[in-house]
Amino acid sequence: MTTTTTEPTTGSTEPAGEATPARKRRSGGGGLGSYVLIRFLLIFPTIFILVTTVFFLMRATGDPITAALGGRLPADQLAERIREAGYDRPLFAQYLDYLGNLLQGDFGTTLSDRRPVSEVLTTFGAATLELSVYALVVAFIIGIPLGMIAAYFRDRTPDALLRVFAILCYATPVFFAGLLLKLIFSVWLDWLPVAGRASTIAEIQLQRVDNPTGIALIDAIQTGDGEVVSDVLQHAVLPSVALGLLTAGVFLRLVRTNVIGTLGTGYVEAARSRGVAESRLLRKHAYRPALIPIITVIGLQIALLLVGAVLTETTFEWRGLGFQLSQYLQARDFVAVQGIVALLAVIVAVTNFIVDVIAALIDPRVRY
Amino acid sequence: MATAVPTPEQTGRRRSWRRLPVVHQLRQSVGLQRGMLIAGLVLMGLFVVTAVFAPLLAPYEYGQLRDAQGSFGAQQPPSAEHWLGTTVGGYDVLSRVIWGSRTALYVIVIAVLLSIVLGVLLGLVSGYFGGWLDRVLVVIADAVYAFPTLLLAIVVAIVISGGQSRLWGGIFAAAISITVVFIPQYFRVVRAETVRIKAEAFVESAKVIGASNRRIMTRHVLRNATRTLPLILTLNASEAILTLAGLGFLGFGIQPTAAAEWGYDLNRSLSDVSSGIWWTSVFPGAAIVLTVLGLTLVGESLNDLADPRLRTRRRAADVPEDEVEDAPAGTPEVSAVPGGTLSGPDGIGAPHTGGTRA
Numbered sequence: 005m006t007t008t009t010t011e012p013t014t015g016s017t018e019p020a021g022e023a024t025p026a027r028k029r030r031s032g033g034g035g036l037g038s039y040v041l042i043r044f045l046l047i048f049p050t051i052f053i054l055v056t057t058v059f060f061l062m063r064a065t066g067d068p069i070t071a072a073l074g075g076r077l078p079a080d081q082l083a084e085r086i087r088e089a090g091y092d093r094p095l096f097a098q099y100l101d102y103l104g105n106l107l108q109g110d111f112g113t114t115l116s117d118r119r120p121v122s123e124v125l126t127t128f129g130a131a132t133l134e135l136s137v138y139a140l141v142v143a144f145i146i147g148i149p150l151g152m153i154a155a156y157f158r159d160r161t162p163d164a165l166l167r168v169f170a171i172l173c174y175a176t177p178v179f180f181a182g183l184l185l186k187l188i189f190s191v192w193l194d195w196l197p198v199a200g201r202a203s204t205i206a207e208i209q210l211q212r213v214d215n216p217t218g219i220a221l222i223d224a225i226q227t228g229d230g231e232v233v234s235d236v237l238q239h240a241v242l243p244s245v246a247l248g249l250l251t252a253g254v255f256l257r258l259v260r261t262n263v264i265g266t267l268g269t270g271y272v273e274a275a276r277s278r279g280v281a282e283s284r285l286l287r288k289h290a291y292r293p294a295l296i297p298i299i300t301v302i303g304l305q306i307a308l309l310l311v312g313a314v315l316t317e318t319t320f321e322w323r324g325l326g327f328q329l330s331q332y333l334q335a336r337d338f339v340a341v342q343g344i345v346a347l348l349a350v351i352v353a354v355t356n357f358i359v360d361v362i363a364a365l366i367d368p369r370v371r372y
Numbered sequence: 373m374a375t376a377v378p379t380p381e382q383t384g385r386r387r388s389w390r391r392l393p394v395v396h397q398l399r400q401s402v403g404l405q406r407g408m409l410i411a412g413l414v415l416m417g418l419f420v421v422t423a424v425f426a427p428l429l430a431p432y433e434y435g436q437l438r439d440a441q442g443s444f445g446a447q448q449p450p451s452a453e454h455w456l457g458t459t460v461g462g463y464d465v466l467s468r469v470i471w472g473s474r475t476a477l478y479v480i481v482i483a484v485l486l487s488i489v490l491g492v493l494l495g496l497v498s499g500y501f502g503g504w505l506d507r508v509l510v511v512i513a514d515a516v517y518a519f520p521t522l523l524l525a526i527v528v529a530i531v532i533s534g535g536q537s538r539l540w541g542g543i544f545a546a547a548i549s550i551t552v553v554f555i556p557q558y559f560r561v562v563r564a565e566t567v568r569i570k571a572e573a574f575v576e577s578a579k580v581i582g583a584s585n586r587r588i589m590t591r592h593v594l595r596n597a598t599r600t601l602p603l604i605l606t607l608n609a610s611e612a613i614l615t616l617a618g619l620g621f622l623g624f625g626i627q628p629t630a631a632a633e634w635g636y637d638l639n640r641s642l643s644d645v646s647s648g649i650w651w652t653s654v655f656p657g658a659a660i661v662l663t664v665l666g667l668t669l670v671g672e673s674l675n676d677l678a679d680p681r682l683r684t685r686r687r688a689a690d691v692p693e694d695e696v697e698d699a700p701a702g703t704p705e706v707s708a709v710p711g712g713t714l715s716g717p718d719g720i721g722a723p724h725t726g727g728t729r730a
Binding site for chain 2: 049053163171177184190314342348
């Protein structure tokens, strides 16, 4: 194997391997259009690999019916159920069926309550989306200003405190943060509700809305009742903060690092030599370019946020996808688990694509 | 140990122990960064000591429900017999917190060892030989890397233990599921480094001499490709603890009679919180936070010390080149500055003096 060393050594920064086909076709780096196209096509192998991995891993243990009902049904009934569901057929045939169904948007039917997984998504997805958006807002409000402050006071006491705060944010498991918030603000201070998305009375009013979106805040506004809106908002505070703090720590650190980086660049130095005030340098010069990396990092945060949402929803009985996932886990309904995991794989892949495209629109250097 | 291969970085080193990962950074650090690194090392040390000496430190066994005086009783507040109270299941909280560190340590060690060995091996082979194998591995690694850790861990935990487990089954379920997620990280780093180092002159000269691929890979490439590993290692160890706790919290942990696990205890304390019982959740949670905090402090310090932009220097800071280009945000600023500051003959040459706006 005497491979020459003239191969492009670009692998270090960009997702390598994916870069080569594009480069071969058009030298000198393609335009935005071809970047978006290639990036879009790459979604499919990603989803395919994940779905395949999950499928074969889940089947490695045996069929889901035995897992869910084994020991509760007599052996012959169990065998009958397995045959009905087609789990006695060759694994590869099942796999092809599964892929075919996926292509049609069919993620399977849950065993415990016999609902299509895609229906679980439409019922509970909105709640998870709502929670994630709130959490992102909290993360921005907390993370970005604090990151700038930390950069401004670099290596002095405020910086030290803020950095410890940032580390604490992601050293604390989101469910423990949730438990603490609950303990302090709901139980001891009695300021905010303990769990759920709305109190029972508000819940009833929410169900009467004509076109329910599933997003509690929008539905509450539709009722036109101020008390329902404030009830819904009160319920959202603690889960959003618990989940938002997790991401806020990441943002804080990122903003700090990048602002320190840009504060040392030539154009900031030039502005400084013109006599621009240090605080103004921070606000006007160093701040904006330091935000670009955040947009790219949000892509990675989506995955973290989803995991966080699963745990936060379980802590606060926030009836979203994550709460439902943990319910199915408890019920040992692995068809539902597999379906939801596959679904989340699609969501992660698609959001990553969107974030990458936004990053490419903002920063012309991002190209294959 | 380092006499055989005179790679560029290694020549001229005198005392090799000073170049050991953490020792080197400790000597290099100053001020605040040194404080953070030391604080992290102390917390890590505490964690390891607790884990190793758990049988001596813990007043009771992790699964003990009664002693000579009878049953402990459930949800007892902290007292002289039970310093941190008892759980809803009637276990001693202090004992379970202490024993929990041992479970966490097992998982970290197994997960990190497995993922380093596999990730480094795959990265090395993939980066060195290239070709279709490399392409396939990169796409797979990227796919797995983008996926939420905990979800993959759930799937793997189902596979390994069917979701319920005794001590080693549970530990391996957690460790292997974490490994699966971490392999891509080591893989990416080592592969990228390998691709870079492969092009270096010393590798080529080794080839000319006729060294075998295996020798080049282990002697020349691997030694140089593993520089960043201590950093990833500490960060992954902390993520391993969080994943283990997350699995436990979702009910995929280790049964309380088999071992103590912080995440499981937190899951059981969920209902206690609403009735104001705080001791069952605060202590295992604090144990997780302190352990992860220690590991992260070490990891962050190593990261900062490795990055010349972030490293606090002993001497005057010389500003390094940065890849961020001149941004448009700088241009409108010119008009905002009152003209006076730059107009004088001394204005341009003078060092910056902070705010000069009238």
